[in-house]
Amino acid sequence: MPRNRIAVALAAAALVGGGAGAGIATLAHDGGAPSAATATSEANPAEGGSTNVANGSLTVGQIASRSGKSVVEIDASSRAASSFPYGSSGSQSAEGTGFVYDSKGDIATNAHVVDGSSSLRVKFSDGSTYKATLVGEDLATDVAVVHVDAPDSKLTPLVLADSSRVSVGDGVVAIGNPFGLDGTVTSGIVSAVGRTITAPDNTTPISGAIQTDAAINHGNSGGPLFDLNGEVIGITSQIQSDGGGNEGVGFAIPSNLVKTIADELISSGKAQHALLGVTPVDVPGGGGVRISSVEGAAKAAGLKAGDVIVAVDGKAVDASSLRALIAADQPGDTLTLTIHRDGRTKTVKATLGSRS
Numbered sequence: 001m002p003r004n005r006i007a008v009a010l011a012a013a014a015l016v017g018g019g020a021g022a023g024i025a026t027l028a029h030d031g032g033a034p035s036a037a038t039a040t041s042e043a044n045p046a047e048g049g050s051t052n053v054a055n056g057s058l059t060v061g062q063i064a065s066r067s068g069k070s071v072v073e074i075d076a077s078s079r080a081a082s083s084f085p086y087g088s089s090g091s092q093s094a095e096g097t098g099f100v101y102d103s104k105g106d107i108a109t110n111a112h113v114v115d116g117s118s119s120l121r122v123k124f125s126d127g128s129t130y131k132a133t134l135v136g137e138d139l140a141t142d143v144a145v146v147h148v149d150a151p152d153s154k155l156t157p158l159v160l161a162d163s164s165r166v167s168v169g170d171g172v173v174a175i176g177n178p179f180g181l182d183g184t185v186t187s188g189i190v191s192a193v194g195r196t197i198t199a200p201d202n203t204t205p206i207s208g209a210i211q212t213d214a215a216i217n218h219g220n221s222g223g224p225l226f227d228l229n230g231e232v233i234g235i236t237s238q239i240q241s242d243g244g245g246n247e248g249v250g251f252a253i254p255s256n257l258v259k260t261i262a263d264e265l266i267s268s269g270k271a272q273h274a275l276l277g278v279t280p281v282d283v284p285g286g287g288g289v290r291i292s293s294v295e296g297a298a299k300a301a302g303l304k305a306g307d308v309i310v311a312v313d314g315k316a317v318d319a320s321s322l323r324a325l326i327a328a329d330q331p332g333d334t335l336t337l338t339i340h341r342d343g344r345t346k347t348v349k350a351t352l353g354s355r356s
């Protein structure tokens with residue numbers, strides 16, 4: 001299977017309740033440069049002003065104009081052993097999307113776009129291209145950061161919104177490079193929140209994902225998903241599809257998680273993952289989260305199997321939102337848990353451990 005075109009062999013129903021036989025796929029595009037017929041796009045969303053937008057609803061065109069210049073194409077190349085004799089080798093290339101994260105030259109994208117790459121190049125909307133270096137990647141959350149030494153004029157950071165405030169029905173805009181078509185703009189709505197998808201390691205769940213019907217395809221990986229204030233609510237990462245193309249079911253890594261992981265990667269080159277140490281099971285009817293097993297931090301805090309967590313720091317939770325809250329925290333952070341045990345309600349403080 002080509003690198004960065006990972007089809008996750010999971011039934012859709014196991015992830016998001018979709019139809020049987022569908023699969024989840026990450027969105028980097030393999031196959032090298034596009035053909036001459038598709039190498040350029042007629043519309044260039046990069047023309048326009050600053051990304052600093054006032055609060056309020058913007059049009060799709062305004063978002064594209066203001067923010068498009070901060071969306072980049074990422075070309076990740078690797079040297080791969082060939083099937084031919086005598087140990088010869090060939091090259092593989094994957095294309096994805098990223099966006100300017102800060103004014104220092106850091107670019108946020110998906111980990112599966114850059115994983116295993118031996119060289120990276122970033123192309124801005126005006127066609128200027130720069131060699132990039134990998135700052136860090138975290139396959140467990142599918143977030144990565146690369147760095148370019150580009151002029152300040154190229155580095156207009158996008159603003160990250162608070163993804164916890166995203167609601168079903170909110171309008172969204174995606175900008176990316178599907179199939180090498182630079183600066184493609186699509187729009188839609190938030191179809192669902194709090195989805196759980198599987199990370200590129202095929203084992204780790206990513207909670208709190210945003211589902212959208214905005215058209216995204218291979219090559220959109222790592223691109224921003226905007227709200228109608230022109231702020232980033234997530235990084236487009238996966239689609240659910242029977243045939244491998246857009247069927248209106250796409251997923252984005254929520255911006256709150258992106259910020260946590262990106263900041264850690266920029267600071268130290270690696271991400272830390274907090275661990276509570278519970279196995280959560282939703283209580284029917286929205287009654288909280290029943291704990292089926294405890295270890296680590298949860299055990300040290302006095303939690304027991306059978307306890308029901310009804311709130312964290314005063315906020316009601318289910319299994320997905322509990323995972324998302326922990327993922328957004330750091331090892332050593334303390335959570336205040338409201339639990340039900342033996343017909344009584346009590347408060348427990350738990351200091352989060354670390355997941356390797």
